[in-house]
Amino acid sequence: MQLYGTEIASRLMLGTAQYPSPHVLAEAFRRSGAGIATVSVRREAGGERAGAAFWDLVRELGVALLPNTAGCHSVREAVTTAQMARELFDTNWIKLEVIGHADTLQPDPFGLVEAARILSEDGFRVFPYTTEDVVLAERLLAAGCEVLMPWGAPIGTGLGLTNIYGLRTLRAQFPEVPMVIDAGLGLPSQAAMALEMGFDAVLLNTAVAKAGDPAGMAEGFARAVEAGRLAFEADPMEPREMAAPSTPVIGKAFLA
Amino acid sequence: MKIMINGTATEVGAETLDAILAELGYGDAKLATAVNEDFVPATARADTRLAPGDRVEIVTPRQGG
Numbered sequence: 001m002q003l004y005g006t007e008i009a010s011r012l013m014l015g016t017a018q019y020p021s022p023h024v025l026a027e028a029f030r031r032s033g034a035g036i037a038t039v040s041v042r043r044e045a046g047g048e049r050a051g052a053a054f055w056d057l058v059r060e061l062g063v064a065l066l067p068n069t070a071g072c073h074s075v076r077e078a079v080t081t082a083q084m085a086r087e088l089f090d091t092n093w094i095k096l097e098v099i100g101h102a103d104t105l106q107p108d109p110f111g112l113v114e115a116a117r118i119l120s121e122d123g124f125r126v127f128p129y130t131t132e133d134v135v136l137a138e139r140l141l142a143a144g145c146e147v148l149m150p151w152g153a154p155i156g157t158g159l160g161l162t163n164i165y166g167l168r169t170l171r172a173q174f175p176e177v178p179m180v181i182d183a184g185l186g187l188p189s190q191a192a193m194a195l196e197m198g199f200d201a202v203l204l205n206t207a208v209a210k211a212g213d214p215a216g217m218a219e220g221f222a223r224a225v226e227a228g229r230l231a232f233e234a235d236p237m238e239p240r241e242m243a244a245p246s247t248p249v250i251g252k253a254f255l256a
Numbered sequence: 257m258k259i260m261i262n263g264t265a266t267e268v269g270a271e272t273l274d275a276i277l278a279e280l281g282y283g284d285a286k287l288a289t290a291v292n293e294d295f296v297p298a299t300a301r302a303d304t305r306l307a308p309g310d311r312v313e314i315v316t317p318r319q320g321g
Contacts, residue, residue: 015321040320041288043262043313046281051316055286058317068320076293083295084288084315155321205321 001200003147003178004093004125006064010035011195012225013066013180014218015205022057024214029061032218037063038095038203040070041085066127068095073108075115082119094119095149095182097129105155107131113139120144129182132166134173141177148174149182149203152194156206158186161193171198188217188224195228196236257308274301277314287316 001008014034019025029037037058044051058065067085072078075098082094098115100108107130116126126145130136137148150170153159161167162184171179181194182203191202204221211217258267261280270276273289273296289296290313296304306312 015319017319017321019319038320040318041315042318044285044287044316045262046277046314049285051287051318052285054319055317070320080290080293080295083297084290084313087295087297088286088288088315088317 001178003127008035008064008201009033010222010225011201011229012191012222013038013201013203014208015203016054016058017205018209019214020209022053025209026057026061027215028208028218029063031215031222032208033222034218035063036066036203037061038066038068038205039089040068041081041088064093065089065091066093066095067091068129069097069115071099072097073099073111075111075118078111078115079118082115082124083122086124092123093125093127095127095129106151109133109136109139112136113143116140116145117143127180132163132170134170137170137174137177141174147178147180149180151183152181152190152202153184155183157184158207159184160186160190161197164197167194167199168197188220191221192224192228192231195225196231198232201225257306259306259308260311262312262314268306271305272302273304273306273312276306276312277301282314285316287314289314 010033012032012034013036014032015038067089069078069081072081078098086092096116098108098111099105112128116128119126120143127147127149128140128145129149132150153162178200180201180203181199185191185204186207194202208214208218258265268276268279270279292311
């Protein structure tokens, strides 16, 4: 899988927040096989070393870093946060979040497109956290995005793919654009479904970090992602309404 | 002068951003800065003079989803 010209081996991307301990985080990453980790920037007081400790931890993971603009509600806030993240993490990749609604954490589509344009023109490689809206996707691509990150469900809900029709339409409309299902997944089966539908990857955080055994869940997702991708590449059969015997009818012993 | 550091009113003696960071004990920490909501790159900190009431944000790498 190529994202902005970079070959990424794993189709599973993992967040770094909410783990019970740094050790569990590292173990979850190891068993997930994830090639990309999302990170953020947050305030720090002088004399604190929280940032330095976390920086040492993520560097040891040996994965590519994708900083986010989580929690930003305005274009200006998101742009400034992205600029700080670029300097801090030494990457022009940015997972762009411009949040539009406090309860659903759904993107503000208008702010998202504007911020995506500003950042793309400034040399960023933008990974926009978006909805399944096809028109919005078109605008984001026109603004310079070469990857889309549609939500499965609102962040942290674990509801899975709540709008299958919309996601299928989005996938079909832009078959060449790499798409990562970002947010809302809770179970490996949901990730497998996303990959079976032709989505290129999934990004998880809460589903793994808040599981009773994060490392075990990370491996579960890794296998599901692999299974889903294999199924997609294998060209699944068409479903049908009526039964069709799989065992040959001809040659059956006449015993009635 | 009194400026806002990460949302907290703080009295500082220094006037430039790099000197203020040193005064507040950030040392050589890996951090990024913004003044009055605009990004200030590390290379511009020595030339960035602050005025009373300016709002400084100082961030470091952190967990994210």
